[in-house]
């Protein structure tokens with residue numbers, strides 16, 4: 001199977017363009033687990049398929065490292081956008097990408113050599129509360145309390161197509177993201193599990209961010225998580241509509257426009273291309 005690997009702020013995926021190679025199996029959860037395995041496979045935070053789409057210019061589907069399928073992936077979208085433009089799947093700098101959560105608009109920004117320098121994605125409108133995020137706890141509002149890892153955490157339920165629990169902390173580097181994040185991610189209150197974001201506000205236009213991703217654990221960055229976090233903080237009036245998010249792997253620019261759409265701008269990088277022997 002021909003694959004390529006890309007990363008966006010260190011959130012790294014194995015990509016397969018299904019139009020250019022044959023998938024060795026229909027069991028994509030198992031394939032995702034195998035390619036993601038750093039010892040026996042390639043090593044990644046998950047598997048992303050680039051697919052043809054009937055309703056958009058390009059399609060994408062994503063499986064986490066544990067084989068669970070997710071609805072969307074912000075960092076993956078920026079990588080798919082760069083791949084699609086640089087490999088000629090699209091010939092304009094503005095185009096659309098279909099995900100399980102719907103169709104998003106992408107724009108690539110080029111350097112003088114015509115390579116993609118940055119990618120902007122319109123990630124759509126954030127939705128809040130138990131109507132948007134599968135939740136079966138006692139809370140009824142958009143903020144809910146979860147007891148996990150010996151502590152009690154209040155977080156905002158946010159959907160960016162996929163589910164997020166955004167919790168405000170004094171300092172992100174004082175949180176044991178692995179331990180607390182894991183406990184919240186698979187807490188019984190979240191029947192479909194949840195992505196867990198720990199955020200602290202440094203200024204109205206700047207936040208610190210750490211994440212424990214559903215199905216992949218601690219990663220260097222999560223694009224949908226950054227969008228969900230800024231959307232939650234903006235709704236509460238704690239940040240303005242344009243925020244630099246400092247993630248473990250680097251910075252993302254998140255802007256909430258007047259119509260409520262959340263726009264994400266950041267880098268996407270090539271790592272390698274090769275053949276995977278099944």
Ligand SMILES: N[C@@H](CCC[C@H](N)C(=O)O)C(=O)O
Nearest residue numbers: 070073074075162222223224
């Ligand atoms: N890293 C991604 C999100 C990947 C999916 C997520 N773990 C989920 O299960 O919803 C991003 O950049 O958004």
